[in-house]
Amino acid sequence: MDVTSKLLSVFLVDKQLRGLQSRLHAAERFLGEQDKQLQQIDAKRTALETQVRQLKVTIADAEGQTKSIDERMAHLRDQMGAAKTNKEYKAFLTELNTYKADRDALETSTLEQMGKLDELKKQLAEFNSQKSEREKVRTVAGGDRDSREAEIKDRVAELKAQRAKLAAEVPADALKTLEKLIHEREDDAMAPLEEHDRRRHEYTCGSCMMALPVEKLSALLSNGRMTHCPSCGCLLYLEAELHKQLTAPASKR
Ligand SMILES: [Zn+2]
Numbered sequence: 001m002d003v004t005s006k007l008l009s010v011f012l013v014d015k016q017l018r019g020l021q022s023r024l025h026a027a028e029r030f031l032g033e034q035d036k037q038l039q040q041i042d043a044k045r046t047a048l049e050t051q052v053r054q055l056k057v058t059i060a061d062a063e064g065q066t067k068s069i070d071e072r073m074a075h076l077r078d079q080m081g082a083a084k085t086n087k088e089y090k091a092f093l094t095e096l097n098t099y100k101a102d103r104d105a106l107e108t109s110t111l112e113q114m115g116k117l118d119e120l121k122k123q124l125a126e127f128n129s130q131k132s133e134r135e136k137v138r139t140v141a142g143g144d145r146d147s148r149e150a151e152i153k154d155r156v157a158e159l160k161a162q163r164a165k166l167a168a169e170v171p172a173d174a175l176k177t178l179e180k181l182i183h184e185r186e187d188d189a190m191a192p193l194e195e196h197d198r199r200r201h202e203y204t205c206g207s208c209m210m211a212l213p214v215e216k217l218s219a220l221l222s223n224g225r226m227t228h229c230p231s232c233g234c235l236l237y238l239e240a241e242l243h244k245q246l247t248a249p250a251s252k253r
Pocket of ligand 1 (some may be wrong): 205206207208209210229230231232233234
């Protein structure tokens with residue numbers, strides 16, 4: 001077998017493998033996307049939970065302060081009731097009014113913070129429901145990935161063994177060239193040389209459709225050496241049927 005035929009065998013098995021694995025890879029990408037989104041949701045939830053915790057501490061502090069102001073005010077009222085002189089009474093009253101102003105300011109800011117806390121809790125609930133929705137999608141995606149993998153597992157192993165066996169037959173340099181082309185062009189790494197008009201020597205590349213010089217055909221026909229399309233760089237090969245026609249005795253042509 002010439003080198004082009006050997007390369008073609010590897011290429012065709014490789015193509016089957018890639019085709020078989022493409023649905024699995026799509027399922028893996030989808031699963032990865034779900035994981036990424038879950039991470040983003042979790043990061044937002046953690047940040048909100050921290051804010052909620054801090055705000056609760058601030059509100060509890062304010063409530064503590066209000067309580068101690070209330071105690072102080074009750075005590076002042078008692079002192080006012082027991083005041084001996086008008087001057088003493090007025091001094092307690094001034095102090096009481098200061099506390100009252102402080103208390104009002106504290107109450108206003110606490111109310112604001114409680115409103116903010118409600119808003120944060122609402123946002124958190126929204127992220128929690130997003131998370132549980134996303135987790136459902138992720139579970140389905142994970143099952144899908146696993147079943148696709150199980151479906152093709154045996155066939156993939158078979159094709160991989162076959163590929164390894166065929167690849168061992170190909171000279172290392174040629175194999176490297178093919179692998180590089182597969183990496184860059186996937187299914188267009190190799191393409192058949194297509195015949196348009198035999199008498200006028202019109203041949204084209206099956207990948208890029210550009211015209212090929214007739215020497216490319218001669219090279220493939222004579223010794224099947226590695227032959228690249230000068231336009232797109234793919235490796236050319238002759239399909240069995242065309243090869244048979246071209247090498248048949250002249251009378252049959
Ligand atoms: Zn081409």
